[in-house]
Amino acid sequence: MRQHTTARAHIARMAPYTLAEFAIPAGQRLISLAQNESLRAPSPRVARAISNHVSQLAQYPDPEWKELRKALSQLHDIDQQSILCGVGSMEIIQCIAHAWLDASATVVTTQYAYAFINTVARYTDANIEHVEEDAFTVSIDNIIAAADENTTMVFLANPGNPTGTRIPRAEIRRLRNNIDPDTLLVIDEAYAEFSDQCDDYLFDLTGSTQTVILRTFSKAYGLAGLRVGWGAFEASIAEQVRKLLNPNNISLLSQVAATACVQDQAYMLETCRQTAYLRDALINNVKGVGLEPPASQTNFVLLPFESAEAASRVDAQLRQQGMVMRSMAGYRLPHCLRLTIVNQRDMDFVQENLLSAIAEEC
Ligand SMILES: Cc1ncc(COP(=O)(O)O)c(C=O)c1O
Structure with missing residues (x-):
């Protein structure tokens, strides 16, 4: 008997991700x-970098994003090998979800979590728990209380979307120290550049713990139209997520544009x-x-x-x-x-x- 002639039941049930409605x-x-x-x-260097690479468009892009990783690793003083790049950070979130979540998994996130985490939880059929915030601000105490040894992933955007509020990075370290070491902690820093100077980076956490830090070129770098995001990963996590990213995911022009942005801080x-x-x-x-x-x-x-x-x-x-x-x-x-x-x-x-x-x- 034929099976799977329709979408899986939980996909058929789910509503599509909704973007803004632009009718005027x-x-x-x-x-x-x-x-x-x-x-x-974006920086005027982007236009120059793009026009310098048009002659190379017959070839597939670098699948290892070498120049971009090099620029990011120099900027943030992190190991190039720990970096994975995606078609926006959304692609990376999606691949982490596919690698880690299924119907037996639980994601703990915040009351007003970035909506895309709800979508990926739905299409992986994972359970999701929204933890109460304190006046539109993430409460680490509440997350620690909610997460237990059955929590597969804690997902947190800092600063948050849609609240815009930010908690100090020391609070994220406290969270890491107080949840199960096997729970994957994903910190989405899509808006971090707007307040990076407030305190130290968290990238060191990705070297030694089950923690992922995500960033994007879509916000402060002004490159939303070219779709580039990246993350810093512990090696064994990166290995799994890499399998799910499209092998030639980021176009040549997007890679050179993002590299030019990094070089114009x-x-x-x-x-x-x-x-x-x-x-x-x-x-x-x-x-x-x-x-x-x-x-x-x-x-x-x-x-x-x-x-x-x-x-x-x-x-x-x-x-x-x-x-x-x-x-x-x-x-x-x-x-x-x-x-x-x-x-x-x-x-x-x-x-x-x-x-x-x-x-x-x-
Ligand atoms: C918190 C957060 N994470 C990730 C994204 C997606 O970014 P990207 O354009 O890199 O896919 C957004 C976009 O609005 C966002 O607000």
């Missing part, structure tokens, strides 16, 4: 505030500086009209409204003028909207409209 009235210019992309184009740091300036101004302004956003250490701000209805009215009003924020209903935060920091000119327009929409609610 005809004739409006779209201002995307929904995907946490950078407020400016000054440009990336200036992006972070501009972002922080505009973000903190926005936070002050919305506080002035009665909102209480959590303290963001990222390139976005979570805006909590009085009710889901108020949030959806403000959302609709901005959308009428082409500004698209991210609804938070999928994060069980229907009274919130998430807003990405964009360039100064667009930000002025956004703030003017946002503040008047909020004022109408009061």
Whole structure:
């Protein structure tokens, strides 16, 4: 008898991952505030690096991402062998999940975890437990209390998405020391560049413990369109995850662009500086009209409204003028909207409209 003529039952049951809904009235210019992309184009070195490599496009890309790994290992003082690169950090999260999770596995994550971890738990059929946060901030105590010897993986984004809040890296070390040494700890640092200077890196943990640190070029480096992420892994974990990454995953142009970005730290740091300036101004302004956003250490701000209805009215009003924020209903935060920091000119327009929409609610 034929088997598996349809998708597996848990795949058929699951809802697809939902990205932002970008419908706006005809004739409006779209201002995307929904995907946490950078407020400016990547370093000018990217365009030069890409044009210098066009003649090589007949060949497959380097499957070992040698130049990119070399640049990353020099920047972060980590062993090149511990680095794996992916088509965005999403590909890496997906491959870690396929390697580690099945229906008998349990993932412990945070109350407002990055939505993609819910998706990969669903398609691997793993159980997932969301641990309560403390005022939109991860509680390490709560995670330690929830994780036991049956926990396969603890997944945590720091800073968090959609909250934007950050816990000190010493807290992550405390977590590592207080969970089972065999539990895989995945720390997603997609937004780390926006606050890297706050304390020491965690990469040393990946040398000696079952810990993975993930990073991306999609945020502070402004390379979301080329899809490059990377992670630092302990050798035996890297060995398994590598089997599941597509052998020629990252295009040649994406690899040279990401390498050029690493080599222009000054440009990336200036992006972070501009972002922080505009973000903190926005936070002050919305506080002035009665909102209480959590303290963001990222390139976005979570805006909590009085009710889901108020949030959806403000959302609709901005959308009428082409500004698209991210609804938070999928994060069980229907009274919130998430807003990405964009360039100064667009930000002025956004703030003017946002503040008047909020004022109408009061
Ligand atoms: C916390 C977090 N992790 C990972 C990603 C995905 O990044 P990438 O573009 O590298 O796949 C995002 C994107 O928004 C994110 O917010």
